[in-house]
Amino acid sequence: MEFLSPINEFLVDQLGPLGPLIVVGLLGLFMVLLTIPMLLNQPEDPLKKLQKNIRQESAPKPRKERLRQGNRNEQLEKFAHFLEPQNEEELSAIQLKLRQAGYQSKDAVRFFHFAQFALGIAGLILGVVYVFLLGAGEDMTSQQLTMYVLGPGAVGYMLPKYWVTRRVASRKEAITMGFPDALDMLLVCVEAGQSLDQSIVRVAKETRAACPDLAEELEIVAYEMKAGKDKDRVLRDFGTRCGVEDVSSFVTVLIQSATFGTSIADALRVYSxxxxxxxxxxxxxxxxxxPTKMTLATMMLTVPPLLVILVGPSVKGISEIGNMGN
Known part of the structure; x- marks a missing residue:
């Protein structure tokens, strides 16, 4: 191991105390980038290929119309072991969060983790290019080098999570704002003699312009009811996907009304x-x-100029008197 000492000293002299660590990280990044094309081009497992052919032969011929949720992406299927959490609870949690953000695709979890991985690698590459290739790291300390190299990678890795979180918050707010109007329209449809399924379809169609997020959720409810799924399960999934307290309470009202045999129109009238x-x-x-927000902004924007106007002449006069005395 003595032959490594000159290399270590050279790296420390050129890159600082963290030089060996930086070189090892760059080598790891290079190996990861080298492995990705190899994984993309790896042959398909014969057993999986045989199973897929059997399913395709036994399945009925597809219709011309494509469903909104099609088959999974075959390229991402190869990386399911590290693009999806292996723990079932973690997978369910991230699927729920993505659905609350409006991403209903079967590959949403894989795209999410792939985006984290790709943006993290891109951020590391940008940091390395900025520090080493553009010469910006010549006068930096080891801590600054680490921050500028690893910082963009960490930001890129956390960016999809931040985007999904903001998307969930904005979507919940939009559903909360549009839900009372949709509920009034649903009450009108039910009192007009339509069934609950027909009313949901009509409300989803009418509210698409005002609140597309709520309209999309109502369309999913209508499609699941048409597919024969249990109505209670459909409504509970609707409340879980929205993640809004008002919608969850609405689902509870409908389920209790159906359980006890009371009129849905009366329940909707009271709840609306x-x-x-x-x-x-x-x-x-x-x-x-x-008023509180305006008071704080008013104080910050008006008090400093007012102090300058009132105190400024006095300060100037005192300074002039001091200069005359000198």
Whole structure:
């Protein structure tokens, strides 16, 4: 191992105390980039290929129309062992979060982890290019080198998670704002004599322009009911996908109404009235918060100029008197 000492000293002299670590990280990155094409071009497992052919032969001929959720991506299928969590609970959690963000595809989890992996690698490459190839790391310390090399990679890795989180929050807000109007429309349809399934289809069609996120969820509910799925299960999945408290309460009202045999129209009438009152309360809460926010902004924007106007002449006069005394 003595032959490694000169190499270690050379790396420390050129790159600082963390030089060997940086070189090892670059070699690992190079090996990962070298492995990706090899994995993409690896042959398909004969057993899986045989099973796929058997399923294709036994399956009925597909219709011309494509379903909204098609088959899984075959390229991503090869990397399912590291593009999907192996723990069932973690997989269910990330699937739920992506569905709450509006990504209903079967490959959503794989695309999410692939985006994290790709953006992380891209960030590391940008950091290495900026520090070493552009010469920006000549006067940097070892900590600064580490930050500029690993920082973009960490940012790229966390960017998809941040995007999904913001998307979930904005989608929940949009559903919360559009749900009272959709509920009123659903009540009108039910009282007009339509069934609950027909009312949901009509409301989904009418609310697409105002709230496309809620309309998409209602369309999923309508399709699942048409497919013969249990109505209680469909409604519970609807509340889970939305992740909004008002929708969950609405689902509970419908399930209890069907369980006890009460009128759905009466339940919807009472609940829609509560939703209207709740919307008014939200508006009043936002209006009550506004004076506090305006007061803080007004103080920050008006007090400093006012102090300058009032105190400025006095300070100038005192300074002139001091200069005259000198």
């Amino acid at each position: 009235s509560e939703m209207r009152d709740k919307r008014v309360m939200r508006a009043e809460e936002a209006a009550n918060k506004l």
